[in-house]
Amino acid sequence: MNASRIAPIALYQEVAERLRQRIFSHELPPGTWVDEQALAEHYGISRTPLREALKVLASEGLVTLKPRRGCYVTEISERDLDEVFSVMSLLEGECARASARKASESDLTRLRAIHAELEKAAAATDIDGFFEANQAFHVALQQIADNRWLLQVIADLRKVIKLSRHHSLFSEGRLEQSLVEHREILQALLARDGERAEERMRTHILSGRAALARIAGAKLPASTGA
The missing domain is CATH 1.20.120.530 (GntR ligand-binding domain-like)
Structure with a gap:
């Protein structure tokens, strides 16, 4: 492996950015439940990078994760x-x-x-x-x-x-x-x-x-x- 070569952006990071922009544009408005299966099919990826992307967005406060229930776009009061x-x-x-x-x-x-x-x-x-x-x-x-x-x-x-x-x-x-x-x-x-x-x-x-x-x-x- 060439140590000087820059690694490409991880797939989950790219997915996180696409979802982030959809949230900011309110294409995915606050309170919307995230349909993991539909999104995975839409992006042509498995659920693993999608779930990693959602963890990133959760750490930023943009989505709220519910154990065993999935997640939804955070509603701000x-x-x-x-x-x-x-x-x-x-x-x-x-x-x-x-x-x-x-x-x-x-x-x-x-x-x-x-x-x-x-x-x-x-x-x-x-x-x-x-x-x-x-x-x-x-x-x-x-x-x-x-x-x-x-x-x-x-x-x-x-x-x-x-x-x-x-x-x-x-x-x-x-x-x-x-x-x-x-x-x-x-x-x-x-x-x-x-x-x-x-x-x-x-x-x-x-x-x-x-x-x-x-x-x-x-x-x-x-x-x-x-």
Whole structure:
């Protein structure tokens, strides 16, 4: 065997990725029972790699395994979203704080360029374009923060958030509000004000949660803070 040769992606990993995308697109919506036999036949594989793939998705919280009964796509509750967004606000806030300290001039130039795409998409009411630029901005901050543990946990939590049936940017006025929040985050980063960047990012994440709650018609618990 050639030790320098890169092994191909294991079959179960490819199956896991295909199922992951079907879950994220809601082709397999939350609560759907996974028909192992039908999927195995659809992909032309045995149940062994399929079950290994489902174990991977279960570890990510995307499916829930039931011993001797199979599994179903995880249903995320309003309480789940409250708790996940609360943790996300802390983690992404830390990324913003660290980025304000670590960012090079080229990093800041990149953030300005991404923000320009946000402004452009908002002006055109291009929700898809805004979402992509928004994701790019957050990923850039995570890369600048350069903490692989933060990146890993944030990535896992974002997978869970994708189980939500709604998208915060479809809440009336949310796109404009998000743009203002991004402007404030960028200003804090350019000023290298870590505390302000963290505070603005946490507000931004929690505003996204509030927008989802409005869409779902759910009421958030009354705030106990100032």
